[in-house]
Amino acid sequence: MTQDFQSQPTERDYQALERQFNVLRDKLRQIDKQLASATQNNTRMVSMLETAKAEILKLKAALEKDGQAPYSFATLTQINPRKAEAFGANAVTEETVDVAYQGRKVRVGLSPLVNISSLSPGQEVLLNESLTVVAALGFERTGELVTVKELLGTDRALITGRADEERVVKLSGALLSQKVRVGDALSLDSRTGYALEKVPRSEVENLILEEVPDISYHDIGGLGPQIEQIRDAVELPFLHPDLYREHGLKPPKGILLYGPPGCGKTLIAKAVANSLAARAAERSGQKETKSYFLNIKGPELLDKYVGETERQIRLIFARAREKASDGSAVVVFFDEMDSLFRTRGTGVSSDVETTIVPQLLSEIDGVERLDNVIVIGASNREDMIDPAILRPGRLDVKVKIQRPDAEAAADIFAKYVTVDLPFHQDDVQAHDGDPQATVDAMIQRTVEAMYSTDKSNEYLEVTYANGDNEMLYFKDFNSGAVIQNVVDRAKKYAIKDLLTTGDKGIRIDHMLRAVVDEFREHEDMPNTTNPDDWARISGKKGERITYIRTIVQGKAGQEPGKTIDTAPNTGQYL
Template sequence: PPSAYGVVVGKNDDGTVDVLTSGRKMRVNLHPDIDVDTLARGAEVVLNESFNVVTARSPEGAGDVVSIKEVLDDGVRAIVVGRTDEEIVCELADSLRGVHLRSGDTVRLDPRSHLLLEKLPRPEIEDLLLEEVPDISYSDIGGLDSQIEQIADAVELPFLYQDLFAEHALPAPKGILLYGPPGCGKTLIAKAVANSLAKKVASKTGDEKGRSYFINIKGPELLNKYVGETERQIRLVFQRAREKSEEGWPVIVFFDEMDSMFRTRGTGISSDMESTIVPQLLAEIDGVEGLRNVIVIGATNREDLIDPAILRPGRLDVKIKIERPTEAAARQIFARYLTTDIPIDADEVSSSGDPELAVSRMIDATVESMYRTDEENRFLEVTYANGDKEVLFYRDFSSGAMIENVVRRAKKLAIKRVIAGGSRGVRTQDLLDSIRQEFREHEDLPNTTNPDDWAKISGKKGERIVFIRTLVNEGRSSLGVAGGRAIERSATGQYL
């Protein structure tokens, strides 16, 4: 005859068990070979035609996913929130007794017995937490020594010398804003901070397991189409940060492209979600529940779009501008990517007498070519609202990312030359040709729809720009047109 399945929901002193089967709760006997103590609440059992337990099995692996709202004082029941936001009181299966459950945890629910069977990972938040901090050090960053010193003072000193800060009644900064043009090292600095802090904590405490935690939020990845969901995820991020900081180690919460989430309230066109997202962040940073050993770092290239309440002292206290690299900084950045570890052309080495000197000369020639303010390097003519005009050169748009790309292009040219049967190694001419290729690709990139907003993203501040004209020299124009290519005038409206 067929056998029925049931779920154990309770055990009794007389050796019987309570089983839920086919929607009915029944008190049944056990087969003599089954010890009642081996049956856990939530276990699945097989019943014979007399409704006696004849076989015990592990619980099913399927069920509903719900989140914990609150664990009740008795420790055996919890209030959970289901798919339609309904709240249910459920019992904990034996497998969850003694497991630390907190608000927001996701668990698996058996809808038949209303037993919570298993704690599930929270990918929406756990994926943001990098258990191993990024393997990037300050030495990997070139040309930003003063900015690195500023951020190290703001992040590392308050944690490493807590007693001195307490003695002077000086609270640690709660947040840092890194702002500046794209590709200049903002994200790189944040990663290096986490790595440096972890190493210094280990050295200071003498604990080889000393570490820091890095919660990385990539721009708008927390945004959600459902009302209130983004705010909930922000709460979960900071709840996780507080839990990790209770271990005694510093936690960095990094918001990349911060302007995408925390825009000035009231500036939205299609929605006003900023009106609730921004207050949620403000409440987390300096609300009733304080942040200890947690620091927020934001990176953006449109700091003018971020809500002013976030930027005030006491929230993002320290504001560090990451400038475009100067000539000296460009040399340092080139030196990070162009080293003697890669093949250098034999003629370059022989003419310099030493590989390191050859690389240094190649870098000098490349930087000098990039930063010249001659006719060949003229890029744009901008017209300001007051009628003034200014010529901008390619040097005004250089960045660490551009320099890295120039070196990559040069390496690719050297590889293609070897494949074609030519000489081995990178040459100065490869670098110079790569610069020209990079510049040519930039000629069509200025945003002509709204020149003023394009200028703000590019790091050009000051008087409003109303007109842009690219200056394409005759020798470099693929169309052979001299004198430049005018761009249509357009009214500067709301940035979309």
């Protein structure tokens, strides 16, 4: 009895079995879920493989079909991506493109091998026999040359072509990613009406140098008062516009720099742009502030075709307004201004100035304002410039750049003769080994030799209409360009001595010899037979000159001095 009772299961055993059963049942459920997920994944993989197989077969068929020649060329005009139709959510249109083909516009399909995102309007494509795009090519490299007159939105432009014919065209995909400006030259595909690419035109771009020269006022010697006058006229309105508005004062629109050749007119114009950029950077607290210098080479604007010079002037000021629209300072510099804008009615064989001058006047004070744009003109014949340009309100400030006196010449010499140059040991020892003292003594001796009024420096004898005579010396024809040439000659002589004798360094004798040789090369008169014209060029003003006699040739012992109208071999003027 006791053994039978002990073999019967207890309540605890039933509970243990129940727990084991529940664990097994949970495992079975997990296995069922995993099996269902595996079945689903398997079904998905089968579907994907079938889809891939279908795509491969489709691409294979397309490749076999599209790879058969011949092909036709067409130009892409519009892209039509896939989109849902309005009458049904499930109905969609296939990707298509519009092309210009054989003089007509055709909507064609795309091969599966062509990605629609790689296409751009104006691009060339290849069509197979069924008129399906099978390949994308580049843009046409040839076309008609046209000029942008006006931009119409972001993708169209009004252009002018042959015989000033105007036309509205579309911009190709290549141009949409570039900055197209008024005046740009474009290549036009006249069949499709697409402008394809920008064409650099050297005859225009060479006239407009947009980089700011690396020249400051500190690089210019002997022109302190003139520089101060220019800085007051140019920099104050740009740096303190609020004060000018408060006082009701308008900034000057232009500056005329006039005077003899080689005295620094072009250097000053370049320094203006550099100084404006530096001052604007100081005011804004930035390291650099952009400014622009448009250097217009005067005579190169002249063109044999009527209206071309005026068009280029309009282009120059359009470019200046564009650059100044963001607040940057723009300097428009007309070098040799008398060659372009001479007095109307003075032309002997042409009358181009009758339209060129009014074009400049309308640009300076026309309907369109010139904000942040400064016009600077340079000329050594200011008497030939049209008076309408020089009146107040146009070129307001007129600065005469005179020939340097002895003090100014020493200042200019100091820009070229510096302590870092190699000087001869004898000259340095003569000044106790002090390079700066050597430089100062060398400059002083050279200036004294140049500005001496003894017989060795006599150059011209001038007779005025009232009978008075005046002796002109070499100093009366000195300029910054001559001084630079003298220093360059002295350096060349020092190099030749080093190569021949082994003595290294510049000597005072080199400088004095350079002065003599420089003046000897320029002993001839200007290439003119009119004494009045010569007086205007050389910078001497006053009584009318009736007779000029050269002195240098007589001193050289070759032949007596001659009048200007009989002196042969006339060379460049100083």
